[in-house]
Structures are given as structure tokens and as C-alpha cells.
Amino acid sequence: MLKQWWPSPAKLNLFLHINGRYANGYHQLQSVFQLLDFGDELAFEIDNSGKIALCTPIEGVEHDDNLIVKAARLLQQHIKVQHANRDLSALGCKIYLKKRLPMGGGIGGGSSNAATTLVVLNKLWHGGLNPNELANLGLQLGADVPIFVMGDTAFAEGVGEKLQPFTVVPATYLVVFPDCHVSTQAVFTHVDLPRNTAKISANDYQFDNTHNDCQELVCELYPNVAKTLHWLLEYAPSRMTGTGSCVFAVFKDAAQATKVQKLLPEGSISFIAAGLSRSPLHQLLDAQPD
Numbered sequence: 001m002l003k004q005w006w007p008s009p010a011k012l013n014l015f016l017h018i019n020g021r022y023a024n025g026y027h028q029l030q031s032v033f034q035l036l037d038f039g040d041e042l043a044f045e046i047d048n049s050g051k052i053a054l055c056t057p058i059e060g061v062e063h064d065d066n067l068i069v070k071a072a073r074l075l076q077q078h079i080k081v082q083h084a085n086r087d088l089s090a091l092g093c094k095i096y097l098k099k100r101l102p103m104g105g106g107i108g109g110g111s112s113n114a115a116t117t118l119v120v121l122n123k124l125w126h127g128g129l130n131p132n133e134l135a136n137l138g139l140q141l142g143a144d145v146p147i148f149v150m151g152d153t154a155f156a157e158g159v160g161e162k163l164q165p166f167t168v169v170p171a172t173y174l175v176v177f178p179d180c181h182v183s184t185q186a187v188f189t190h191v192d193l194p195r196n197t198a199k200i201s202a203n204d205y206q207f208d209n210t211h212n213d214c215q216e217l218v219c220e221l222y223p224n225v226a227k228t229l230h231w232l233l234e235y236a237p238s239r240m241t242g243t244g245s246c247v248f249a250v251f252k253d254a255a256q257a258t259k260v261q262k263l264l265p266e267g268s269i270s271f272i273a274a275g276l277s278r279s280p281l282h283q284l285l286d287a288q289p290d
């Protein structure tokens, strides 16, 4: 039988303000998470083995460290506890991944993979968790997981888990990967990271009156990020996403984005994506009710 492939989209942080730091070291931030129509895909074959197996390993990531496997195990455990009266010892699954998103690029690939795993396995295993419960479970895996579980482009606060659906002017993005992997943890623990940007109200958001507090530091640490950003700024409003390394340029339509993509230096890694208000995963789920 043909596999059902489920989308695992990328996100951009259209801006990222750091407003402070919590006692546990995590940062209090404000951001707009823009979901994109480009990403990885995952397929799931449930079985009664009780085992979770990712059949398409990612080079450099141990099987048990993969966020997909971690998400499946976390949900498996949670369902077992919630449904103690059902014999769920045999909940198992084989998982397949088509990886397209560069890792360590600030576009949320790992978090999105974890979220798609939680959402789809909850459906296939008849876990019965509601979106808020799934998002809370996902938060244990990473601050970026809840946005992908909820599935709406959103204005985010807290560590990134307090979300309100947010309307952004439709745009097409040219996203360039400067061929370096930035460690989110290294950026957030850096002594030079600014952490005192004043809070804004969601209603006041505009691309031009916001910024990314990580950008200057990452540009200093990774000259390739700075080079890519300066190149893109010649053509369109551009910014780094998350803690990097990807940089995006904002265009009105795909034709303009394609024109600039063609001018990129040879060997550049890039993709063009439209901003979506609803995740492609959730659009597919909405079209396929139980």
C-alpha cells in the first residue's frame, strides 16, 4: 500500500525580541512564528510491536536522540498512563522521514518533526489528547514544538509557548542557508546576547519596527551569516530567523523571489516558500476527519 506522507513544515521567526530571562535560564521572548508551505514529510506505520523504529536515520543524529523517536516515546508513555485500563503495552510504530530542511538553521526542522509525530500518532493510536495537551507534551521536547502542534501562524510570548493566532500580510520568502549550523544553546548562553528589549503589543507589530536580538551576535560569530544577510539586503527587506543560521528575504510574490534566487552565488543552498496562516499538516487533517 502507498504510504501516507504527512507534512512537517518549516517556520520563520519574522522577528525575535528577548525581553528577559527566567530563573531556569530560558529566555522570555516575543516573536511572530510564520508557518511555510515548505518542509519535511513523515510517514507512520503503526503495529503491535510495542517498539518505535525510525527507519530513515539522519546522519549525525543517534536513533534514540532523534526528536521524532523522543516524541513517539513520550506520547506512547503518556497514553499508557492515561488509559491504564486498556492494554496498550503493544503500541508500536515504524516511521519514515523525507528530510529537506537544513538542520541548525533556525527554521525549526527538528521541532516540526516532533510535532507532526505527536499529532499524527495521537490520531493513529487513538490517544485522545486535545491540542493543548499535545502542545504541553511537546514543550517538554523543545520551546518551538507547541507552535507546530497548534498549527496557526502566531504571535508568541513566554519561551515561545504562549501563542495567539496572528494575521500576517501575505508574502513569499526566499530562505538562504549560509552552510553553517548554529547551536541555539550557544547563542542563548552567550554573554553578549541582548536580553532587555521592551515588550511590544501584538497590534503594533510591523516588520520594520522589529528586529532579531540574536542577529548581531550570530553575524559576529558566523561571518557567512553576515555575508548572506548583507547580500540579500541589497534586494529586499531581510532578516535572520531564530538563532540562525538561515536568513530570509521578504517578497510580494514568487516571481520576484525567483529572480533574486537566480542571482545567488553558485552553490548557495536556498528555497522559496509562501507564508501560510494554517499549517499544511492541519489543512490535511482538517480535510480528513476521523
Ligand SMILES: C[C@](O)(CO)[C@H](O)COP(=O)(O)OP(=O)(O)OC[C@H]1O[C@@H](n2ccc(N)nc2=O)[C@H](O)[C@@H]1O
Binding pocket: 013, 016, 025, 026, 027, 028, 029, 031, 106, 111, 141, 142, 143, 144, 145, 158, 159, 160, 184, 185, 188, 189, 242, 243
Ligand atoms: C529561538 C527559537 O528558535 C525561536 O523560535 C526557539 O525559541 C528555540 O526553540 P527550540 O530549539 O525548540 O529550543 P529548546 O530545544 O527548547 O532549547 C534549546 C536551548 O535554547 C535555549 N532557549 C530556548 C528557548 C527560549 N525561549 N529560551 C532559551 O534560553 C535553552 O538554553 C535551551 O538549552
Ligand SMILES: Nc1ncnc2c1ncn2[C@@H]1O[C@H](COP(=O)(O)OP(=O)(O)OP(=O)(O)O)[C@@H](O)[C@H]1O
Binding pocket: 058, 060, 061, 065, 066, 067, 068, 102, 103, 104, 105, 106, 107, 108, 109, 110, 111, 113, 114, 144, 182, 184, 242, 243, 244, 245
Ligand atoms: N528530526 C530531527 N530533525 C532535525 N534535527 C534533529 C532531529 N532530531 C534531533 N535533531 C537535533 O536537533 C538539532 C537542531 O536541529 P533543527 O533542525 O531543529 O534546528 P533549528 O532549525 O535551528 O531549530 P530551532 O529553530 O527550533 O532552534 C540538530 O542539529 C540535531 O542534532
